[in-house]
Amino acid sequence: MGKAGSLELLPGTLDLLILKTLAAGAEHGYGIASRLKALSEDVLQVGESSLYPALQRLLLKGWVKAEWGASDNNRRARFYTLTAAGRKQLSAERDEFDRLILAIHKVLNAT
Amino acid sequence: MRGLLRRAWYFLRQHRLDDELAEEMEFHRAMAQREIENRGVDARDAGFAARRAFGSAALAADRSRDVWVPRALQGLGQDFRLAVRTMFANRLVSFVAIVSLALGIGANTAIFSLVNSLMLRALPVKDPAQLVLVKGREPTGYPEWSYPLFEQLRQRPELFDGIVAWSPTARATVTAGAESQHVDGLLASGSFFDVLGVRAAIGRTFAETDDVRGGGPDGPVAVISHDFWQRQFGGAADAIGRTLTVENVPLTIIGVTPPDFFGPDVGRMFDLIVPLGVEPLLSRSEARLDNRDATSWLNIMARLKPGQARDAATAGLRGVQAQMFDATVPEHWDARSRDEYRHESMTLLPALTGDSTVRQLYARPLTTILVVVVLVLLIACANLANLLLARATARRHELSVRTALGASRWRLVRQQLAESAVLAGAGAAGGIVMASWASRVIVRQLSTDAKPVFLDLSMDWHVLAFTIGIAIATALLFGVAPALQASGVAPMDALKARGDRSGPAERRRVGFSSGLVVAQVALSVVLLVAAGLFVRTFTSLVTRHLGFERDRVLVVSVNAHSAAIDPSRRIAMYEQAREAVGALPGVAAAAVSTLTPPVDGPMSILPLADVGGRQPEGERPHATINAVSPDWFATFGTPIVAGRDFSTLDRSGAPRVAIVNRAFIRKFLAGLNPVGQSFTPKLPPPRDASPVTIVGVAEDAVLWSLRSPIEPAIYVPIAQGFLPAPWLAQVHLSVRSTNGPPARLARSIGSAVSAVNRELALTFQPLADQVDASLTQERVVAQLSGFFGALALLLAGLGLYGVTAYAVSRRRREIGIRVALGAAPAGVVRLVLSRVTMLVGLGVVIGTGVSLWASRYVASLLYGLQPRDPATLSGAVVVLAVVGGLAAWLPARRASRIDPAVVLRCE
DSSP states (O other), X not given: OOOTTOOOOOTTHHHHHHXXXXXXXXXXXXXXXXXXXXXXXXXXXXXXXXXXXXXXXXXXXXXXXXXEEEOTTSOEEEEEEEOHHHHHHHHHHHHHHHHHHXXXXXXXXXX | OHHHHHHXXXXXXXXXHHHHHHHHHHHHHHHHHXXXXXXXXXXXXXXXXXXXXXXXXXXXXXXXXXXXXXXXXXXXXXXXXXXXXXXXXXXXXHHHHHHHHHHHHHHHHHHHHHHIIIIISOOSSSSGGGEEEEEOSSOOXXXXXOHHHHHHHHTOTTTOSEEXXXXXXXXXXXXXXXXXXXXXXXXXXXXXXXXXXXXXXXXXXXXXXXXXXXXXXXBSEEEEOHHHHHHHXXXXXXXXXXXXXXXXXXXXXXXXXXXXXXOSXXXXXXXXXXXXXXXXXXXXXXXXXXXXXXXXXXXXXEEOOTTOOHHHHHHHHHHHHHHHHHHTOOSSSOHHXXXXXXXXXXXXXXXXXXXXXXXXXXXXXXXXXXXXXXXXXXXXXXXXXXXXXXHHHXXXXXXXXXXXXXXXXXXXXXXXXXXXXHHHHHHHHHHHHHXXXXXXXXXXXXXXXXXXXXXXXXXXXXHHHHHHHHHHHHHHHHHHHHHHHHHTOOGGGGTSOTTOOOSHHHHHHHHHHHHHHHHHXXXXXXXXXXXXXXXXXXXXXXXXXXXXXXXXXXXXXXXXXXSOSOGGGHHHHHHHHHHHHHTSTTEEEEEEESOOSSOOSOOOEEEEEEETTBOOOSSSOEEEEEEEOTTHHHHHTOOEEEEOOOOTTSOTTSOOEEEEEXXXXXXXXXXXXXXXXXXXXXXXXXXXXXXXXXXXXXXXXXXXXXXXXXXXXXXXXXXXXXXXXXXXXXXXXXXXXXXXXXXXXXXXXXXXXXXXXXXXXXXXXEHHHHHHHTTHHHHHHHHHHHHHXXXXXXXXXXXXXXXXXXXXXXXXXXXXHHHHTTOOHHHHHHHHHHHHHHHHHHHHXXXXXXXXXXXXXXXXXXXXXXXXXXXXXXXXXXXXXXXXXXXXXXXXXHHHTXXXXXXXXXX
16 A cells, blocks of 8 residues: 555545445455556555455455355456345445545535 | 354364465465566566565465454464463373362352252242242241131232142151052142142143142042152153052042252152142141141242232232231130231242242351352462462473563463463363262251252252352462463573572562462461361260260151041050050160150240249240150150159049159249149140149250250140140150160061051151251261361461472572581571461461451351350361471471582582
């Protein structure tokens, strides 16, 4: 994290972003990291030392589940999918995040 | 919760999951490398670049692990594995530790499981918290009510949700063919099973329809206990419907109660339950069911309505109690007693844990013993703390190496605590096994032939929680000091010479050990004093002058309840049996009486209106009364000191006569010549209240409990009809042997009595056993406290020995130098002993102080001595001083034999 041109993530938002990434379908750790990077146009670069602990945290909470499968180049990879609880959590956190951003905007735009 | 399960799942598969994570991250890195290669970088540089981009894989793995297992707990499994290995490595230390813990924890668990089943466990019935006991103004542990009163309560359903009455378990005779045996029977109202919510294990329980006089639709019925069903019928299903002959009345067995149901009386067990309506059939002319005068044979328990508070229920009850008492006033009582009866008041007591006479007897002794075993465990803990402290000192090198390699203090402390926990766990496991055996032994000790004690000792969460709590507490008690000691190790220590043992930590250790020794000695003094008090109480009761000879008399209880004989003819039959037995070879004398000492239970008394022409002193003057046949005094060996003994001429119709004891004369006839005086009993009609002439004076003899002083007693001829007929349904035939133990006469006595009337039910018990049985409580307390006192002494002696021996080994060099410089052996012994003496002295002073303060709590358990009995106290101090001195002298003597040359060469 914290390379030139990338942003420090707000605490807690990494989980939300991972959940959002997985909402599009099953993905392995590398895929999640690349997708985050691509979607944010290289602004968000997630370090592996945060990504993997975060994935473990989501596993512990039961929001995602992991299964071994074959990657597109036929290597063994661990794929993560959202669980029903994860989906619920995603929408709840999303609403919460929207409210937070809106609130920050209001404060910053106040005259 | 599910998170916790996932954590546990993770914990179990940790190694595989770690591998998977590593594989996953390797895949990530490989993908990153491929991407860089695709940009045209060569494979080797791409590999480096990918690795750089990835950062520390170890850090990622660590953080991932932290998600699952909190940092502070990581490696706990490792600690325990190491602890178990350490335990096996130090076999001797571990063995001593585990055995002493198993003894200590086992003793605690055993006593607590007794306390639990006697005092804490809820009755095995439906919703026991809603049950209340109906008692009088001053509640006793005995039955307090009559059947008419129960009917009054039953007619007022607005008071309670249900009400039951029962008569506590009593011996009954069951005959099957020619065999007869005693069983414990319980009489209960028809509502009993319904209100208590107890269902039959097989068959059915009885209901209101069965509880009618003479029996319901199925005739007189009985429900038997699971235990009796197994014993008598081998658990056969066809026991239902069979006939059981009780007191010569055939009862139909209709059901078996569940195995865990022991009835409403905690500490007793029933064999069969019979509806109250059957009572007149069983008791015949002595039936109490409709007898208003029988005011104290029923216990009553009620179920509160849902949401009804006990206070509200009491208020409701008190509102109608006057009506109920008025309607059930005993018919034959004197005016004053009837008046008192009318003004009795009802109290409701919680019945969650049931009713219990056994509890009344043993609650205090058992809690006292529980305190004793807790103290013993504390002493054992102090020993272990010292042992582990010494070991921690020996392991200082290992610990400082671990510190030097980066182990945190917490990690070292945790390691030591894990070792303590493993020891305590093993000790507790051993303790539970020991306790299940020991508590059964103690219950057997509490039981007597006439009154078997039954306690449900199965493990429940109370006992389990207690044992686990005790195990954790002991692990902390003996583990914390060595653990803190271990944490005080500095990395530098590893580099220092291993022989160096004089740092500040070492001085702290010695100070702490000394404190433990003082505490051990003090606790041992307390336990020795307690043991001394209880043992002396028991011995002074056993050696108490009884006023009769206990060793040559066999008491045969004769029960004529079920014999088909007119009550008025019983006296003659008893006399016939007495003469038949008296003529047997080996019999010196035989006598019949209503009571034999020591009487267990309510005592029969005779109120006195007038003695020797004067109004006797005191509130409600009375004397205990025993109706006896001729030869009674000769049989018991109680001398007649003035006047004459009874003879066969003192029979019905002859002038009424009595023999009194010396206590009677001291109280009522002081200064008069007693023989020829008369007294007038205060008896309501129709009983004969005409004056009685005193014809003799007997030596004082114990009649009631051995603990109580000798009361004024009146002996009257059993043939003169002094006592109402029901009292004569069961009498005692006491037989004195010419020499040797009287028990061997039982067979010939049995056949002689059967020849007179074969329907009489007989029970044999040597008088000595009867006396011993009355001292069961004192004997058990004395045995247990004596045993634990000795154990405490042994433990304290071992502790003292260990600490002194350690101190000597630590000072070998110093002592060697002293000897080399010319110190005499005696001087060395003095050097070592002076310190120990100080510790023991301090402990004794503290222990004595605590004993003086605490002994008042056991005052009610003592007999014949004061709680602060100086002889017991000084005895305990002397015993402790001798044992302490010996424990310290052995290592001191070894110290005096240290050869300076050897010591100095070693250094």
